[in-house]
Amino acid sequence: MSIKLYYALPSPPCRATLLTIKALQLEVDLVPINLVAQEHLTTDFLKINPFHTLPTIQDEEFYIWDSHAINCYLVDKFGEDDGLYPRDLQRRAVVDQRLHFDSNVLSARFAAIVSPILREGARIIPKDKSDALLQGLTLLESLLEKSYYVTGNTLTIADFSLVATVSSANAVLPLASNRFPNIFEWLARMESLPYYQEANQEGLDAFATMLKSKHLVRQASAVK
């Protein structure tokens, strides 16, 4: 029985897991979940994940959610080597810190902007929320000053989580390339991965289309 991935293509964390799956060249049953039709709230799905979040994976009788936990698990279990999630404690700790930076800072601040839009019909991107996200991105910009990828000069699952979030943020805000040159160089590097189009770009395009249809207004920011 192969791995099952319950996902929605536009969702950034789902795309982070898709990037991991493609990088590992894993055969996975992709099970799309239609959030608008509330398929994540069916009795069957709640049995799998009572928190009804995506992505969720099923590996035989084992279910796990949260894209960061999933991606660590997939590399440890199926990776031919540990490149994407090093076993060396210090290198792993740096990947872990970047993964938590994605969940606690960038994804959280991005969700604070997008959730009201998608769930409550908000049309405004408040200045304080976009400033908070830009502040987080400023830190990422400095982390990329001296390295090709977010933890150093090797691609890891931290890059997958962060590129899904940052590319999605860029579709909503969008970011000034002269303010974030390192981030844009890194984005280009990630876009050149052979599986990027299928694993992230397609879903990103769907996400961007969905948000464009909302005709959002961004409150003018004093932060340049």
Next chain:
Amino acid sequence: MAPTLYMIPPSPPVRSVLMTAKALGLTLNEKIINFPAGEHLQPEYLKLNPQHTVPTLVDDDGFAVWDSNAINPYLIGKYAKDDSLYPQDLQKRAIVDQRLHFNGSVAFGAVAGIVRCILYEGKTCLDDNDKTRVEQVYAFLEAFLDDGKPWMAGDCLTVADYNLYATVSAGDVLVPIDGQKYPKVATWFDKVGNLPEAEATKKGLAIFESLISSKLQ
């Protein structure tokens, strides 16, 4: 030479590192960062942690890492006698990891957001929104414990319990855990609080409590 922990005692993530270190029998060289004086923004500290948060760990070989959800698994991997606090078994580890990400993004996000408003933005009382946010965290944790297992990640005490305990103990100061609504969380909270390693968090928690009560009306 002992690893160095840059810290302030009342910070929940700092307290989770102190708890983990005590459980490991590890002595840390504690260095308090003077936030009001802007010490966290000095070049020396930014070199260690460009996010200028606490805790930051600097190991005895100069390796620096921040974020308690990354620090604690590192300390356990390096210094623990066995893997019980952060299992090598991939499925058990994945559940711990999911709980740690929940701790950082949802649980600590809720608590820290309110604390920031109290300490830096002049908030003098919690409104219904704040209470709902914290109670939502308790509701999630009650559901994590729904399978009747004693600890947050299953049958065994893990770093997920330490990190969540540190966050929840701060949440409890803001919005006390209602034992009628969240009986499993209340039981778990008492159990973890009575562990010997929890002693390492008490001094900082008392400072946190008095900081908050001095600001709230």
